[in-house]
Amino acid sequence: xxxxxxxxxxxxxxxxxxxxxxxxxxxxxxxxxxxxxxxxxxxxxxxxxxxxxxxxxxxxxxxxxxxxxxxxxxxxxxxxxxxxxxxxxxxxxxxxxxxxxxxxxxxxxxxxxxxxxxxxxxxxxxxxxxxxxxxxxxxxxxxxxxxxxxxxxxxxxxxxxxxxxxxxxxxxxxxxxxxxxxxxxxxxxxxxxxxxxxxxxxxxxxxxxxxxxxxxxxxxxxxxxxxxxxxxxxxxxxxxxxxxxxxxxxxxxxxxxxxxxxxxxxxxxxxxxxxxxxxxxxxxxxxxxxxxxxxxxxxxxxxxxxxxxxxxxxxxxxxxxxxxxxxxxx
Numbered sequence: 001x002x003x004x005x006x007x008x009x010x011x012x013x014x015x016x017x018x019x020x021x022x023x024x025x026x027x028x029x030x031x032x033x034x035x036x037x038x039x040x041x042x043x044x045x046x047x048x049x050x051x052x053x054x055x056x057x058x059x060x061x062x063x064x065x066x067x068x069x070x071x072x073x074x075x076x077x078x079x080x081x082x083x084x085x086x087x088x089x090x091x092x093x094x095x096x097x098x099x100x101x102x103x104x105x106x107x108x109x110x111x112x113x114x115x116x117x118x119x120x121x122x123x124x125x126x127x128x129x130x131x132x133x134x135x136x137x138x139x140x141x142x143x144x145x146x147x148x149x150x151x152x153x154x155x156x157x158x159x160x161x162x163x164x165x166x167x168x169x170x171x172x173x174x175x176x177x178x179x180x181x182x183x184x185x186x187x188x189x190x191x192x193x194x195x196x197x198x199x200x201x202x203x204x205x206x207x208x209x210x211x212x213x214x215x216x217x218x219x220x221x222x223x224x225x226x227x228x229x230x231x232x233x234x235x236x237x238x239x240x241x242x243x244x245x246x247x248x249x250x251x252x253x254x255x256x257x258x259x260x261x262x263x264x265x266x267x268x269x270x271x272x273x274x275x276x277x278x279x280x281x282x283x284x285x286x287x288x289x290x291x292x293x294x295x296x297x298x299x300x301x302x303x304x305x306x307x308x309x310x311x312x313x314x315x316x317x318x319x320x321x322x323x324x325x326x327x328x329x330x
Contacts (some may be wrong), residue, residue: 010139014132017123018147018155026236026275027312033270033279033287040228042174042290043121043148047231051125053224055096060220062212066099069200069320073186076315077195080326081106083313084196087114087164090156092149093171094118097129102106104137113139114161118154120144149183153190163195170202170322173293180293184307188329197309204294205321207251214249214258214292222247225260228289236272242270248286257293261286293324297323 004245032039045054058066080103081087089107091100107114116133120126123146130142158289165187175183187197197242214221227245245262252259264281271278281287301311309327316323 012134013142013144015123015126015130015144015146016155018151019144022265025117025276028275029232029236029272030275033277038281038287040232040278040287040289044228044231044235045224045229046120046122047124047234048122048124049281050224050227050231051095051122053227055098058098058214059220060216062216063221064209064321065097065202066319066321069168069170069324070099070102071176072148072315072317072322076324077102077106078109079173080198080324081110083326084164085126085162086111086269087162087196088117088159088164089114089133089164090117090119091166091168092119092152093167093169094120094129095122095125097133099168101133103164103166103318104133106139108137108139113141115141115143115157117143117145117156119149120146121148122146150186153186156190159192163191165191165195165197167198168200170200170292170295171207171274172199173295174290175288175293176291177293184304184309191309191329193329195329196312197329199304199325199327201295201297201300201323201325202292203316203321203323204216204256204296207253209321210251210258210294211249214260219247221249221260225262225289228263232272236273236277237274238270240270253290255293255315256295257291259288259291260292261288295323297325300325307319 004321011144028041057063118126126144126146130144141158145155226242226245229242232238235239244265246265248261248263251258264283264285266283268281269278270281304311309329311325312328313326314323
């Protein structure tokens, strides 16, 4: 447990580091790069630089999800708070908590004191965000968890009132259908009856809009994608040369998902010395770094109901590009 904030805030903040052995050991990297086709887990995007780049992506004109979801939250946050009543807030993939502030405002107005439990793989981002939030919300207590979602859900602190579990940004789209089914089962198992689940999902839309969002003119997304190689070099003593790779993002219409890849521009041997791993990449061979699935709200509602997370309310923007879905475990 780490107490890194100024003394007067210690009683309102703590951060537990609960990284998994699989994540720390790099077994997931070994599996992904030994597979055909090659893949990397997308949470390796988020070292300090990766988190900073993603914050830049969220402000890009082409990247509609953040501002669209933020608009829905701004319009309906008080309604969400009124529907759920007094809650502690738990957020998966909290990042800078920029959008979450809209909900924090609504719940502060509703109940005054409550606890916010942000969960993120970046301890640096958690600590920086906590410091900002504690300055702006004097009655807020923060119990941060640094780790991956599936482990963090099993390490939630004791609940003294019902909870609202928040999963914004359509991050659920980064999971395959099989992974999503397991994830929703974990959500259901780690909520108690009466708890709520607020899910942000990106909806199916025109291919050109989707493609532009992941191929911005400033090439920030390309830099974000390539940064995963810098992170792996630092973490596992690797020799990736990012200049030998090219960003590639496209929409797979058959699977209704954006795919992000890194294309090897030449034949090359990659070594991650701390993992004892050597990988041969051929020219034009790719490493898939992320998928971002786009949802049909009717099918998703049926799935959530079937998983024991019955949908209570759905809010969308005027164009029908994005949705917030509120579920409650019965």
